[in-house]
Amino acid sequence: MESVMPTTVDEGILEPARFAALGTTIEVITTDPARLADVVRHVQGCIADIDRTFSRFRSDSELIRLERSSGRPQRASGLFLELLDLSYRAFESTDGWFDLTIRDALEASGYDRSIEWLEVEGPGPARLARPAGQWHLINYDRDRGLIELRDGVRLDFGGIGKGFAVDYALRTLPSGSSGVLVNAGGDLAVRGPAPEGGWICEVAATENSATEETILLREGAIATSGLGRRQWLRDGRPLHHLIDPRTGEPGESPWRIVTVVARSCVAAEVAAKVAWLRGTEGPDWLESLGLSGRFATIDGRVQVAGSWPRQEQGGN
């Protein structure tokens, strides 16, 4: 894990702290600068756990080990089974729109290595993708710590791993009187007392694009989904990482980005992704869950859901 530790000035630490992990940038902010170094160390440890357990790009990860032993019951860690179980609940709660078993489709579309190493242009897929909806090939038992992956089914935790990493880091953080924000590549959550007025969260399409809106978050989590930087060309065809589980192909949506506020980062991340995939049904679906969100179209229009304000907001 490449680390970019906080800059130190006169033994004090300037916030925020940032480091590279999970194919993105992790950001940590606290309301108590004296606590930042400890919090960063804790978050780095948690992110390392997540990477070691769920990465599909590491030959030594638990995920790859389990997939290699496909066809018979295997011991799995509590962390692995926790996120697997959570993912299954997400699958059920979204009527299958969120699905870990899109891995084969994702790789067939070209996303077969970490995004930093993915070639922007290349030849088309050399093989047909295995369809999603493969949960019937997965058995697991959290109480006994067992899992069985059958018929070579493979999993992709990329659509939920960052949010889970944020929640995991925050919930295992030793309690303290200060507020903490952890942001994993745009999916973020907070814990503890917020700074006066709240944490300032800018909504933007990518890390380098202009701020479209600003909200003040005091509790919960927020995540944004869209095509972002995870796009590439195969045989001249534009492709991306948001796979439609119905087709096994990169999805199509009128939305450029979808931003969702929820009580946990996994919920915000999954909801934003599914709301994007569901296209015009996205806002109604989000409201039916009691969640709030912002939907921005490619041509610059904005539609909102839940308690997100109806009026147009300018950048701040």
Added chain:
Amino acid sequence: MTTPNRPTRPDWNQSGPKRVPAHVGPTQRELLTRKIRTLRRLIITASFIGTATFATLAARHTTATAHPTPQTAVIQQATSTAQTPSASFFSGQATGDSSIGTGTSTTQPVTPTAPTATSPSTSFTFPTSPVTSSRYRTRTVSS
């Protein structure tokens, strides 16, 4: 009356080289082989029972091991019956027993700058004036 001759065990104490009768070796080997076979069967049976139990429990745990049909059918079925999406994942504690909300009991109330939108563990507002502070600023983006 004489006692009829009965087969006798070899006199192990007799002098001379002690030989193991020809029938003893094979019999012991056979017994050993049988024991190994029995043990192997027991192991396989136990393994099978364990696997079957695990599979049964797992099936129960995952509610009939998820959907046996391709996902397309699941989504189409849900759409056609206009089923309300389950909110359990989104409203429940998504990450174990403890949650990111555990610190909220110590949260000091903050006077909102705009009407506050809340759900059980979310709270956010929209600034009514430009935000100039950069200390607690972050970005949510599509990564």
